[in-house]
Amino acid sequence: MLELRDVEAGYGPFRSLFGVSFTVREQSVTALLGSNGSGKTSVVRVCCGLVEPTAGKLLYQGKDVTGSRAYRLARMGIVHAPEGRSVFGSLTVEENLALTFRQLFGRRGAKGALAKAYELFPRLGERRRQSAGTLSGGEQRMVSLARVIVHAPKLLITDELSLGLAPVIIDEVYETLATIRDAGTSLLIVEQRVRQALTLADDVVVMAKGRVALAGRTDELGDLGDRIMPAVQGETLPDAG
Ligand SMILES: Nc1ncnc2c1ncn2[C@@H]1O[C@H](COP(=O)(O)OP(=O)(O)OP(=O)(O)O)[C@@H](O)[C@H]1O
Ligand SMILES: [Mg+2]
DSSP: OEEEEEEEEEEEEEEEEEEEEEEEEEEEEEEEEEOOSHHHHHHHHHHHHHEEEEEEEEEEEEEEEEOOOOHHHHTTTTEEEEESSOOTTTSBBHHHHHHHHHHHHHHHHHHHHHHHHHHHHHHHTTTTBBBBGGSSSHHHHHHHHHHHTTTSSSSSESSTTTOOOOOHHHHHHHHHHHHHHHHHHHHEEOSSSSHHHHHHHHHEEEEETEEEEEETTTTTTHHHHHHHHHHHHTTTTTOOO
16 A cells, blocks of 8 residues: 655754655554654655655555655545644534535535544534534544545544543544544554554554664564564653553
C-alpha cells in the first residue's frame, strides 16, 4: 500500500530521518512507535507529502510519489487525521458535521454521510444537538475524526490520536479504527500508548533517533512483544506506554 525506501528528511540543516524503510500493507494496521523526538511525526509528514524527503523514495500503490504535494496524495486517498479539536464551538455537532459533508458530498450526500458518522461514533449521534463547544475534548476529537473518515480513505494516518483522552473514549476510537480497517482502509497509527496500539496493529515499526530500531509483524515474531517495550523505552521516560 505504502512503502518508504531509505527515506532521509529534515528541517533545514537539521536531519530528523536517516534511511527509514518500512511498508504499510493493504488493509492492515501499522503502529509507529518510539520515544519523544524519535522521528514519528517526521515520518507522518513525509507520508502525507508535508515534508519532502531529501533522499529515498515514497511509493503508494506501487507508484513513486516521492515529492508529491499533500493535496495530491489526499486526492489519491491518503488522509491525515488532524490532531486538534477543530470544531466550531457555537454550532451543534450535527451542524459541524453537516458543514463539512455538504461541501464534500452536496446536500443529498450529506445525509448519508451523517448517518455513517453516527454509526461509526454512536456517542456523536446521541449528542447531535449539543453545541460542539460543550463537548469533552475526546468527543471533539471524534468530530474531527468523523469528518475525515467518512471519505473512506484508502490510507488513514493518525498522529497521537489518543493523547489526553480518557480510556473509555480511547476504546471507542479504537473500535472505530478497527471498523474502518475491516471496511478496507489501511492505517498508519502513531501511538504513545504501546499496549493500546498492539491491540490493533498487524505490523509494528519502532523508531529511535530518526532510524527504524525494530520492525515486524505482530503475529510472526514471537518475541517481538518482549522487544518492543525496551526498544521504545530505549531513551525515554519510565512511564511510556
Ligand atoms: N519544524 C522543525 N524544525 C526543526 N526541527 C524539527 C522540526 N520538527 C521536528 N524537528 C526535530 O526532529 C526530530 C524528530 O521530531 P518528530 O516530531 O518527528 O518526533 P516524534 O517522534 O514525533 O516525537 P514526539 O513523540 O515528541 O511527538 C526532533 O529532534 C525534533 O526536534
Ligand atoms: Mg510527534
